[in-house]
Amino acid sequence: MNLIRPSALRPGDLVGICTPSLPAHTMFRAKYLHGIEELKRLGFRVVEGDLTAKATAQGARSGTPRDRAAEINALFANPEVRAIITTIGGSNSSSLVPYLDFGLVRANPKIFCGYSDITSLHLAFRRHAGLSTFYGPAVMPSFGEWPAVLPETAESFLDATMRHLSGARELVAPSRWSRHMRDARTDAWRTEERKWEPMAGWRTVAGGVAEGPALVCNLNTLRTNTGTAEFPDVDGAILFIEDMSSSPTDAERAFRHLAALGVFKRIAGLVWGRVEFWSDQGCPLSVEELLLEAIEGELGGAPTFPIATDFDCCHTVPMLTIAQGVRTRLDTRGAAPRVTLLEPAVTPR
Numbered sequence: 001m002n003l004i005r006p007s008a009l010r011p012g013d014l015v016g017i018c019t020p021s022l023p024a025h026t027m028f029r030a031k032y033l034h035g036i037e038e039l040k041r042l043g044f045r046v047v048e049g050d051l052t053a054k055a056t057a058q059g060a061r062s063g064t065p066r067d068r069a070a071e072i073n074a075l076f077a078n079p080e081v082r083a084i085i086t087t088i089g090g091s092n093s094s095s096l097v098p099y100l101d102f103g104l105v106r107a108n109p110k111i112f113c114g115y116s117d118i119t120s121l122h123l124a125f126r127r128h129a130g131l132s133t134f135y136g137p138a139v140m141p142s143f144g145e146w147p148a149v150l151p152e153t154a155e156s157f158l159d160a161t162m163r164h165l166s167g168a169r170e171l172v173a174p175s176r177w178s179r180h181m182r183d184a185r186t187d188a189w190r191t192e193e194r195k196w197e198p199m200a201g202w203r204t205v206a207g208g209v210a211e212g213p214a215l216v217c218n219l220n221t222l223r224t225n226t227g228t229a230e231f232p233d234v235d236g237a238i239l240f241i242e243d244m245s246s247s248p249t250d251a252e253r254a255f256r257h258l259a260a261l262g263v264f265k266r267i268a269g270l271v272w273g274r275v276e277f278w279s280d281q282g283c284p285l286s287v288e289e290l291l292l293e294a295i296e297g298e299l300g301g302a303p304t305f306p307i308a309t310d311f312d313c314c315h316t317v318p319m320l321t322i323a324q325g326v327r328t329r330l331d332t333r334g335a336a337p338r339v340t341l342l343e344p345a346v347t348p349r
Helices: 029-041 050-054 065-077 093-099 102-107 116-127 137-141 151-163 221-224 247-261 287-299
Strands: 014-018 045-048 082-088 109-115 202-204 209-218 238-242 269-273 306-313 326-333 336-343
Touching: 014 050, 014 065, 014 247, 014 269, 029 045, 029 050, 029 065, 029 137, 045 050, 045 247, 050 065, 050 102, 065 093, 082 137, 093 116, 102 116, 109 116, 109 151, 116 209, 116 221, 151 221, 202 287, 221 238, 221 247, 238 326, 269 287
Parallel strands: 014 045, 014 082, 082 109, 209 238, 238 269, 269 306
Antiparallel strands: 202 306, 209 326, 326 336
16 A cells, blocks of 8 residues: 655644543643643644643543544644644544544645554554554653653654655664653652663564565554454565563463464564563563464464564654654664665655
8 A cells, every 4th residue: 555645844843732542631741741842842833632732531531532533633634733643542542433534634644643552543544544654752651751852762753754855764773771660640750760771772583684564553452453444454564563561471362363363474574662561470481482482373384574573662762753654674684683764754845
C-alpha cells in the first residue's frame, strides 16, 4: 500500500493535542502541563482539542467513544493544525474507530503521533485512510520528562517530522537508556534523579538483511486487533513490536499467537523493543529464546529473516520516532544491528 505522507512541520506550526484513551491530563496535571510547555519550547504553538481542553474524565477514559473521536476529527478538520500528538496511551483507543471520519482524514493528512494503545489508531488510519502515522512520543510521558524532554527523544521526533526531507537516514542507538518510573502521582517525577541503565546497544538475534515497509506496534494492542478489519497486512514488513510490561508467560503466549497467525512466515524482518517492566518469574529463558522458540515452531527451523532486539522505540526512554510504512532496511550482519529509513516520512512544504 502506498501510504499518504503528511507535510513536514515548520517552526511556529500549530500542534493539536488529543486524548483518545487515558485522561492523563487530569490524573497527572502538572506533568502534562510541563509537556505542553516543552512543545512550545521546541518552537511550536499548541492547541488542545475540545475534549482535552475540558479536562473531563470517565474513570480510565477521557469521554465517550463518540466524543473522543469527535475531538480527533475536529483537529484533522482544522486547517491551522499541522500535527496531532496524543496525551498518552491507555487501554481503549480502539473504541473510537467506528466514529472516526476517515474521508476527512484522507483529505486533510497531517502528522499524527503517539504510541502504546494508540497502535489501534495507527492501524485504523493506515487501513481506512491510507495515512502514514508516527509511532513516537506522547505529551505526558515523553515531552513531560523533567527537567526537559530528553534530547534524544526530541531530536528523533524533529528528524522524523521536520528535517529528513530526502534520501536515506540511519537511526543511531542512544548512548543511554532508562526504565526508571518516576511516579507522576507524587512529585517524584521532578524530584528524583533519573536512573540510567548501562547501554549495550541493539542486539542481533538472527543475522541477515531485509528491506520493507515499517510496521510499528505495541504487541498487546496489535493482538487485540486480531480478527478486525484493522489488523495489518504484514507481508514483507519490517515489524517493530514492543510491550510496556511482560514476563516469560506473557511473552511465550504473545509470540505463539503471532506464530499461529502466520506472521513469522510473512514478515521480512523483526525488531523487538526494550521492555519497561520485565518479571522473569524464575524462568531461566530470555525473551529472545522464547521468541526463537515460537518462530522455530512456526517455520520448522531457524528464522530466515533478520531479528534485532533491545530497540528504542518503546516505553523506555529515550524514544525514537518511526513512521508507519516508511521503507526501512534492517541489517544484522555486522557487529551491531543497523536500522535505516530509506525515505522521508514527510513531504516538503
